[in-house]
Amino acid sequence: xxxxxxxxxxxxxxxxxxxxxxxxxxxxxxxxxxxxxxxxxxxxxxxxxxxxxxxxxxxxxxxxxxxxxxxxxxxxxxxxxxxxxxxxxxxxxxxxxxxxxxxxxxxxxxxxxxxxxxxxxxxxxxxxxxxxxxxxxxxxxxxxxxxxxxxxxxxxxxxxxxxxxxxxxxxxxxxxxxxxxxxxxxxxxxxxxxxxxxxxxxxxxxxxxxxxxxxxxxxxxxxxxxxxxxxxxxxxxxxxxxxxxxxxxxxxxxxxxxxxxxxxxxxxxxxxxxxxxxxxxxxxxxxxxxxxxxxxxxxxxxxxxxxxxxxxxxxxxxxxxxxxxxxxxxxxxxxxxxxxxxxxxxxxx
Amino acid sequence: xxxxxxxxxxxxxxxxxxxxxxxxxxxxxxxxxxxxxxxxxxxxxxxxxxxxxxxxxxxxxxxxxxxxxxxxxxxxxxxxxxxxxxxxxxxxxxxxxxxxxxxxxxxxxxxxxxxxxxxxxxxxxxxxxxxxxxxxxxxxxxxxxxxxxxxxxxxxxxxxxxxxxxxxxxxxxxxxxxxxxxxxxxxxxxxxxxxxxxxxxxxxxxxxxxxxxxxxxxxxxxxxxxxxxxxxxxxxxxxxxxxxxxxxxxxxxxxxxxxxxxxxxxxxxxxxxxxxxxxxxxxxxxxxxxxxxxxxxxxxxxxxxxxxxxxxxxxxxxxxxxxxxxxxxxxxxxxxxxxxxxxxxxxxx
DNA sequence: TTGTAGGCGTTATCAC
DNA sequence: GTGATAACGCCTACAA
Numbered sequence: 001x002x003x004x005x006x007x008x009x010x011x012x013x014x015x016x017x018x019x020x021x022x023x024x025x026x027x028x029x030x031x032x033x034x035x036x037x038x039x040x041x042x043x044x045x046x047x048x049x050x051x052x053x054x055x056x057x058x059x060x061x062x063x064x065x066x067x068x069x070x071x072x073x074x075x076x077x078x079x080x081x082x083x084x085x086x087x088x089x090x091x092x093x094x095x096x097x098x099x100x101x102x103x104x105x106x107x108x109x110x111x112x113x114x115x116x117x118x119x120x121x122x123x124x125x126x127x128x129x130x131x132x133x134x135x136x137x138x139x140x141x142x143x144x145x146x147x148x149x150x151x152x153x154x155x156x157x158x159x160x161x162x163x164x165x166x167x168x169x170x171x172x173x174x175x176x177x178x179x180x181x182x183x184x185x186x187x188x189x190x191x192x193x194x195x196x197x198x199x200x201x202x203x204x205x206x207x208x209x210x211x212x213x214x215x216x217x218x219x220x221x222x223x224x225x226x227x228x229x230x231x232x233x234x235x236x237x238x239x240x241x242x243x244x245x246x247x248x249x250x251x252x253x254x255x256x257x258x259x260x261x262x263x264x265x266x267x268x269x270x271x272x273x274x275x276x277x278x279x280x281x282x283x284x285x286x287x288x289x290x291x292x293x294x295x296x297x298x299x300x301x302x303x304x305x306x307x308x309x310x311x312x313x314x315x316x317x318x319x320x321x322x323x324x325x326x327x328x329x330x331x332x333x334x335x336x337x338x339x340x341x342x343x344x345x346x347x348x349x
Numbered sequence: 350x351x352x353x354x355x356x357x358x359x360x361x362x363x364x365x366x367x368x369x370x371x372x373x374x375x376x377x378x379x380x381x382x383x384x385x386x387x388x389x390x391x392x393x394x395x396x397x398x399x400x401x402x403x404x405x406x407x408x409x410x411x412x413x414x415x416x417x418x419x420x421x422x423x424x425x426x427x428x429x430x431x432x433x434x435x436x437x438x439x440x441x442x443x444x445x446x447x448x449x450x451x452x453x454x455x456x457x458x459x460x461x462x463x464x465x466x467x468x469x470x471x472x473x474x475x476x477x478x479x480x481x482x483x484x485x486x487x488x489x490x491x492x493x494x495x496x497x498x499x500x501x502x503x504x505x506x507x508x509x510x511x512x513x514x515x516x517x518x519x520x521x522x523x524x525x526x527x528x529x530x531x532x533x534x535x536x537x538x539x540x541x542x543x544x545x546x547x548x549x550x551x552x553x554x555x556x557x558x559x560x561x562x563x564x565x566x567x568x569x570x571x572x573x574x575x576x577x578x579x580x581x582x583x584x585x586x587x588x589x590x591x592x593x594x595x596x597x598x599x600x601x602x603x604x605x606x607x608x609x610x611x612x613x614x615x616x617x618x619x620x621x622x623x624x625x626x627x628x629x630x631x632x633x634x635x636x637x638x639x640x641x642x643x644x645x646x647x648x649x650x651x652x653x654x655x656x657x658x659x660x661x662x663x664x665x666x667x668x669x670x671x672x673x674x675x676x677x678x679x680x681x682x683x684x685x686x687x688x689x690x691x692x693x694x695x696x697x698x
Numbered sequence: 699t700t701g702t703a704g705g706c707g708t709t710a711t712c713a714c
Numbered sequence: 715g716t717g718a719t720a721a722c723g724c725c726t727a728c729a730a
Binding site: 019020021022023026033035038056057060061062 | 699703705706707708
Binding site for chain 4: 700701704705706707708709710712714
């Protein structure tokens with residue numbers, strides 16, 4: 001009647017199976033190098049004893065962990081959730097485990113978290129966006145830990161990255177907005193400090209409108225941390241000006257949903273009184289009334305590809321550059337047309 | 350010009366600081382046991398070398414990791430996100446790290462994940478709900494890993510749990526629905542197999558209505574996996590019957606949002622044509638039109654308390670029982686009143 | 699095909 | 715207050 005109060009180790013298994021620890025280890029890590037008879041015997045013992053290898057010991061001896069770390073700004077909303085889920089599923093398929101941690105959009109926390117993940121033995125790292133202290137890139141290099149950037153992809157940066165071109169995507173959406181006749185533009189951006197994706201999106205908006213000759217004073221930008229509530233407040237402040245915008249372009253869907261909610265509270269009709277756009281195309285974008293015009297980001301594909309790319313980097317010790325993923329403008333009811341005098345039309349549509 | 354291609358270890362630090370590895374270790378783990386002069390010297394070296402302790406080695410030597418594992422059904426929606434975020438923040442405050450993994454609502458995956466987290470050295474585990482193979486509880490006991498149950502709390506179960514009473518909460522909501530005059534009830538539940546929270550919620554609904562004498566045939570329940578889309582489909586099937594319900598009570602807000610969307614697509618007015626209720630009070634519940642009547646779960650408090658409780662269990666090796674948290678019915682526009690003949694009123698309100 | 703033995707980087711128990 | 719030194723559990727040459 002063995003009161004198994006102790007955790008079985010490789011030794012216990014070896015002893016019970018009448019083989020050496022080396023053989024047990026092989027049965028687990030390279031089964032083909034053990035003859036079937038012994039392998040079966042060993043695996044049975046593993047089962048009955050309920051043996052599980054100790055991760056720390058294994059990591060130390062093998063000097064790798066089959067673990068990938070990811071550091072994302074937040075798990076609080078759907079923006080990263082879908083991509084992360086796909087990332088983790090693909091990792092799992094290829095025999096890797098995911099370690100997540102989040103910075104709560106405080107970039108200064110990222111370095112500590114990178115260290116923590118590396119200390120935990122992460123074989124590779126997924127990071128969001130390009131912008132971070134160069135010392136971090138140095139650190140990654142000295143530790144020889146491959147890192148892949150996601151949610152962004154800029155043509156002129158050398159780091160391996162799987163994502164879309166935030167600036168070009170927003171430029172495309174802004175073009176649609178321009179084509180719809182809007183000439184008085186409000187922008188609600190996430191805080192751009194330490195967030196290159198947010199910055200690029202604002203730049204994309206500027207590109208389009210200023211290139212087409214919009215007077216700079218017709219384009220007003222406010223920054224605020226991502227949240228539904230902040231989106232609402234920023235919207236109110238934009239609408240409170242002498243010449244309120246006919247369209248408010250938001251840095252992401254969460255801000256846009258906040259703006260829509262506030263607009264309704266202010267008894268403004270969308271898109272008759274004001275149009276609103278987002279970015280990401282999270283589930284909320286279709287639920288909200290009216291449905292949100294936004295940019296559809298290929299979250300799943302991005303997650304899956306990132307997993308494959310990062311594992312390749314880890315296993316082959318090489319780094320490649322990747323082409324940007326496509327993200328398409330998705331027009332829904334929250335964006336309406338403005339009839340310009342030149343068009344000879346009568347009113348908003 | 351040292352080309353530091355190697356990762357610094359405790360030995361390197363000890364060597365450079367001219368002390369023993371034991372002293373370096375103490376500087377890091379019990380600074381008060383080292384005289385200030387040496388401590389400063391050592392810590393400087395740690396800085397300049399960029400030393401980070403190796404997690405695996407540390408875990409092996411110290412036989413603990415300051416790591417807590419959590420296994421949740423999904424990270425895909427907001428249901429667990431808020432509580433988990435609070436959980437992780439509180440863990441962080443107390444010097445612990447969180448390891449998450451998700452089962453995608455497939456209970457049979459839980460055991461493997463528990464093993465994986467324990468193999469990774471989790472000092473304690475957070476699990477959702479009570480229902481699981483008894484063998485799992487045995488395993489946890491032999492491995493001597495404390496586990497805390499969250500998102501549920503049943504008076505007559507001995508396991509330590511921090512959460513609310515799903516059955517009682519849903520009973521309270523059902524009471525409100527009853528008071529509003531509804532006598533033809535539709536229920537959309539998550540799959541109850543392997544999900545005690547979902548089962549208890551349905552039971553809560555039955556409790557209220559059957560106790561008050563509602564004929565069983567006036568209460569129809571459909572089960573479907575959690576998702577907005579499935580919620581919509583289930584709603585359509587409930588409404589397609591000969592005597593469609595005047596209210597559809599959903600097992601959570603995600604299903605309810607799906608139901609609302611489908612109702613709109615079917616040109617049904619809420620609550621005039623049919624009322625809809627949810628459970629959880631996630632952000633979506635306030636965004637959706639009309640806003641959703643639901644049960645407000647204290648996610649943050651639950652997360653925070655769970656962290657404290659679990660750390661206490663780990664550090665003191667004791668287990669206590671906890672009282673259920675309160676969750677309140679939150680009435681919003683998606684629930685309307687039915688005028689009964691007895692009330693002498695005229696119509697729906 | 700299988701066994702032996704050294705080493706991975708820490709912590710903790712002792713002496714000093 | 716500080717320094718040796720023995721675990722900790724596993725992997726992997728290398729040898730048999």
